[in-house]
Amino acid sequence: MACPAAPARCCGAVSGAVTIDRLGHRGDGIARDGGAVLYAPRTLPGEVIDGPREGDRIARPRILTPVAERVRAPCPHYAACGGCALQHAADGFVAAWKQEVVAQALAAQGLEAPFRPMHSSPAFARRRATFALRRNKGGATVGFHAPASHTVTDVPECRLIHPALAAARPALAGIAAMGGSRKGTLSATVTRLDAGLDVAVTGGKPADTHLAADLAALCARHGILRLAWDGEVIAQVERPRLTLGGITLTPPPGAFLQATADGEAALRAAVTEATAGAARIVDLFAGLGTFALPLARRAEVHAVEGDAAMVRALEEGWRGATGVRHVSAEARDLFRRPLEPDELARFDAAVIDPPRAGAEAQARRLAASTVARIAAVSCNPVSFARDARVLVEGGYRLCWVQVVDQFRWSPHVELAALFARDHIAPGATKGQSG
Missing domain, CATH: 3.40.50.150 (Vaccinia Virus protein VP39)
Structure with a gap:
């Protein structure tokens, strides 16, 4: 049976080229094709693009005419990772x-x-980030979700986070392997404090006595100051400290910073x-x-x-x-x-x-x-x-x-x-x- 809609509007068909007018508040390029509004990620105003349409989106745009503000993304994970949305744009433009x-x-x-x-x-300045952890056959994937997807992208060379957070990836993989299920994704908020890292995990298995002991031993090996599991502190190597304008305190697990x-x-x-x-x-x-x-x-x-x-x-x-x-x-x-x-x-x-x-x-x-x-x-x-x-x-x-x-x-x-x-x-x- 033939599709009743116009070929350019359904089934992922590629239609004629359009020009990006501006960026929306989420950083997507916005174009008009007749009376239709189209959204295209990782495009810039003035660029001419085409690509398969999925409703009102061109999810994988092909850049026909780039603009001068387009630059090479500095991160090798940019294409697969959804953690950043504007690495293709010059700093001055952003x-x-x-x-x-x-x-x-x-x-x-x-x-x-x-x-x-x-x-x-x-770059390399984020002292607080929430990682997605996914247990798999080989151990675990530690990273961020792919654009508009539940897939977790590994980010060993992330240019966003502080090196101390990047160094925590092996510990986070161990946490996922111990406390994650093969069917779900854990969320781990990692914060760099004065003397080390504070980690708050949600979405894991119930922390019974054996799991809590294993996780505490892992934290001791990797120098994680404190581990909270679904809001409950189950491991603390030493008291976490944070200095704000020269004044030191102990933040609660996962506190906003x-x-x-x-x-x-x-x-x-x-x-x-x-x-x-x-x-x-x-x-x-x-x-x-x-x-x-x-x-x-x-x-x-x-x-x-x-x-x-x-x-x-x-x-x-x-x-x-x-x-x-x-x-x-x-x-x-x-x-x-x-x-x-x-x-x-x-x-x-x-x-x-x-x-x-x-x-x-x-x-x-x-x-x-x-x-x-x-x-x-x-x-x-x-x-x-x-x-x-x-x-x-x-x-x-x-x-x-x-x-x-x-x-x-x-x-x-x-x-x-x-x-x-x-x-x-x-x-x-x-x-x-x-």
Whole structure:
């Protein structure tokens, strides 16, 4: 029976060439063919491509006319690995595109702002990564999922992760061989801390006494500081320690941490400048105290975080620190119970670093508050722009935005920004526009 659809739209048929107009928020190229919108991974604006169509996607595009911004991918695993999406693009193009993503998100809310120069983390800098582990006949595969696939790609020469994480591959393979099944994939979040690696695994077999003992012995052999198995610590060679701005603490297993130390330092510098001169600061969605603890060297800080284990770690860090002012900490769900304007009234400045969903409810309370400065950190330009509009409508001015790219070669975008009620905001340098 003949296919009723046009040959170019079904059965993986190859149709005429199309030109990529722009990149979407996931980094895929977007083209138009008549009234149809097509998506093609690992393409660039201006390129002419063709290839088999699967619905609205050209999953394996053939580049007929490349553009000057196309470069040879530095990683030998790029074709098979889905961990990166933009290695085929020159660094300058990626930087400009990521800044434009933020500018377009703001424009969609009727906003604009001066852009500070972008900060990009180098290769081999990721200190935290989540590996996929798959047990097989030969032992185990340790890597990342292939593009749009459940297949796990081995990545012995990954250019993204810190060498300490790459060195953990034999240990992770051993973990998969011991605790994985042939039918499932384990997820292992590996974090480089001060004296070694912290590993948190999910999706493995139940850790009975024998398996726990075997895994503990493996950690001792490979120098893994701590192993958590589906949320429970089953092995700890020594107490894991993490230093944030010169203050040391013990993070809970799998706790959120900025992806690179370099990116964290850039964000911290932006937040420190944005809150300069404040005597009392509230840090909303404080996490482990990435900003709260260093800020306490010059101001009193109240840190609010929904995860009680991270709050305890933050408090531990403050109690053991010297040369810091008072830090109070509160475990509170800011989505359900945002700080109200009367609670915010005692603070000169606020720091807010919410998850990808943003913090619209808290932004509305801040918009109704008397807080003079807000240092905003975001990992989602769309939710940031939505919340920024709330603040601007409440009387704040968006003074500047700085994009911080610590997820190199990915479409992920992070940023820091300053909102102020005062007439002249610090750091709003003339001429620093995008």
